[in-house]
Amino acid sequence: MDHTRTLFFTGKGGVGKTSLSxxxxxAxxxxxKRVLIVSTDPASNLDEVLGTPLGQTPCAIAGAPGLxxxxxxxxxxxHDYKERMVAPYRGILPAAAIASMEEQFSGACTVEIAAFDEFAKxxxxxxxxxxFDHVIFDTAPTGHTLRLLTLPSAWTDFIASSTGGASCLGPLAGLEKQKALYAATVAQLSDPATTTIVLVARAEVSALREAERTRHELQDLGVRNLRLALNGVFAAGQTGDDVxxxxxxxxxxxxxxxxAGLSLLPRDQFPFLPRGTVGLDSLQSLFRPAPAFVPSPEPxxxxxxxxxxxxxxxxxEAAGHGVIMTMGKGGVGKTTMAAALAVALAARGHKVVLSTTDPAAHLAATMAGEASNLCVARIDPEAEVARYxxxxxxxxxxxxxxxxxxxxEEDLRSPCTEEIAVFRAFARTVEGGKDGFVVLDTAPTGHTILLLDAAEAYHREVLRTQADMPDAVRNLLPRLRDxxxxxxxxxxxxxxxPVHEAERLAQDLGRAGITPYAWVINQSLLASGTAHxxxxxxxxxxxxxxxxxxxxxAPRTALVPWQADVPVGKTGLLRLVR
Structure with a gap:
């Protein structure tokens, strides 16, 4: 692989972006070379993979000089962004005014702006x-990443059209002076001499489809220096093992x-590894030939x-109605589990709504057709923004x-509006659990937690632009906690x-007053019966x-075997719950 100074590793959740970056x-x-790796993923596990606790400033990796x-x-x-905005006014404005300013900086919009501010820097x-000779960005799962990459244009367009200054009150304060930095960020992303985007995928239809969608959207942004990295490629060898x-x-x-467009990209291929890629030794094995396999002598x-x-x-099913939410790290099979449970409940005669809050939205491909008693929906950001x-x-x-x-109208053109509109749609979807089953395929962990934690902040943000608050929004947190x-x-x-990430998710939910009902361990090769x-x-x-x-x-656990046949469509999904 030829390495420009800046590299991005992006792709569908769970394909191995962190491992390869x-x-x-x-290497x-x-x-x-002196190399800096940066994670822009809200659910980053960079610390764990590199075996070194990390912070927001460059930290030397133990055992890897120069990294x-x-x-x-x-x-x-x-938090830092809010303090930079509010601190100059402490001791000058009344306490009530300071409290009001702090409230304006408490929503998910501020989180996104602040994270982008660090990224742009x-x-x-x-x-x-x-x-550093090289800077490598280990990006979040694709939906979040594309939003991050389009933000330079989004904020620049908003600032340029804002005749009276940014009117999105708190969060957008001071963005005007960042215009030059954001313009440089856009230029850097689209310069093939300095930046390469590595589309990471596994040899799976859904991952390759996601990579192709990313390729199209990046090209629309003017980003064309792309490579494809196929990770976890498995060769069975001489075997009669069905799995x-x-x-x-x-x-x-x-x-x-x-x-076709994806197949024309320069391509690198990496082998399937029988153990996880945690620690420097495991990472080195991705670029070195694997030693001959020696089976364990012990049964x-x-x-x-x-x-x-x-x-x-x-x-x-015994509850008769309510909301079922699948949550977890990207790529673990949340969409498949949500679809399987929804199809099975519908097959048992229940009215079910199956929906997603995931920006990447793989639900339609997983369903691959209609099922009786089942309504498949998606929270569409563009439609929700227009409605809002x-x-x-x-x-x-x-x-x-x-x-x-x-x-x-100017205020409503800001990128903050999409966050508010999508949140309201999420609240409306949850409300449907009063009258039947609502199965929600949620976004990868970081995005979901930000969404749930944002409830109180959005109460205030909605009130700022509208005299009344929808009952669905008012009742959301009590419903999630029930x-x-x-x-x-x-x-x-x-x-x-994935297990450590899920453990952190459970802890985050606990702090929000939400107790997980069960854990599902998906795609288990141990449970598949393979003898390879x-x-x-x-x-x-x-x-x-x-x-x-x-x-x-886990209070209760379900173990789902790796499936020889891809679990898509009604028949394939029902196989999971036999």
Whole structure:
């Protein structure tokens, strides 16, 4: 791979962006370069993969001379951003005015602006990374990443059209003076001499489809220096094992049917590894030939494993109505689990709404058709923004003069409006659990937690532009905290990073007053019955994580085997709950 100074690793959740970005940084450092790895993912696990606690400033990685890393922590960045905006007025304005300013900076909009501000500082200001030969960005799952990459244009367009200064009150204060930095950020992203975007995918139809969508959208942004990295490519070898042959065949077919535009990109390929890529030794194995496999001489007896989805489905059905939410790290199968449970409940005669708050929205591809008693929906940001704008202009703008209405319309053109509109749609969807089952496929962990934590802040933000608050918004947090109304299912894989990420998610939910109902361990090779040496080794590796979840972390656990046939469409999804 030819390395420009700046590299982005992006792609569908769970494809191995962090592993490849860290392995690339390590290889460059071993070649004598000074390298900085930056995570822009709200749910970053960079610390765990590199084996070094990280902060918001470059930290040297133990055991890897020349390699440094940092996390852009959105919450910490928002706190610092708010303090920069408010601090000059402390002791000058009355306490009530200061309190009002702090409220304006308490929403998810501020978090996004602050995180972007840090990102732009690193990418658009050469002085910020002057001491490094390469800067590698380990980006968030695709939906968040694309929003991050389009923000330079979004904010620049908004500032340029803002005749009276940014009227989005608190969060947008002071953006005018950042215009030069944001312009430099846009230029840096689209300069092929300095920036390469690596589209990371697995040899899977959904991951390659996501990579192709990303390719199109990046090209629309003027970003054309792209590469494709195929990760986790599995070769079965000489075997009669059904699972191994299915895994190899599925990957081969997915690559053969790759979209034409994607297939023309320069491509790098990385092998399937039987163990996780945590620690420097594991990362080095991505760029070095694997040693010959030596099977363990000791027999392996896993003992009793958790049950599948059927007992969990029975418990969920007994409530008769309510909200079921699948949550977890990107790529663990939240969409598949949500769709399987929704189809199974509908097959048992219940009216079900299946919806998603995920910006990447893979639900339609997973469903692959209609099912009786089931309504499939998606929270569409563009439609929700249009609805919200019309509603605000009709209510709050009716009594304004021409100048006041123009200011309100300007305010509603800001990128903050989308966050508010999508949040309201989420609240409306949850409200539907009063009359039937609502199954929500939520966005990857960081996005979801920001959404849930934003409830109180959005109460205030909605009041700022509208005289009344919808009942759905007013009742959202009580409904999410009511275990008889909302059941949170944490979906994970039997691997180190997804389990640790899920554990942090459970802790975050606990602080928000929300108790998970169950954990689902998905795509287990141990439960698949495979006898292939490499896959069986991976199955043994899973055992410790299955035990940790079932014995320590989860009130109830379901274990779902890796499926030889892709679980899409009604028939494929129902196989998961047999």
């Amino acid at each position: 860290c392995a690339t940084g390590l 460059l450092a071993e070649a004598g 440094f890393a940092l996390n852009i922590d959105p919450e910490a960045a928002a 690193l990418l658009g200001d050469p002085a910020a990374t002057l001491g 191994a042959l299915a895994m190899e065949g599925r990957g081969r077919d997915a690559v053969a049917e790759m979209p 392996f007896a896993p003992g009793r494993l958790p049950a599948g989805l059927v007992p969990l489905l029975d418990d969920l 704008r019309d509603e605000v202009l009709a209510k709050a703008g009716a009594s304004l003069d021409e100048s006041g209405r123009a200011m309100l 275990p008889s109304f909302t059941r949170i299912l944490i979906v994970t894989l039997a691997e180190a990073t 040496p490499l896959l069986a080794q991976r199955g043994r590796y899973e055992m410790a994580f299955i035990r940790k979840v079932s014995d320590e972390l």
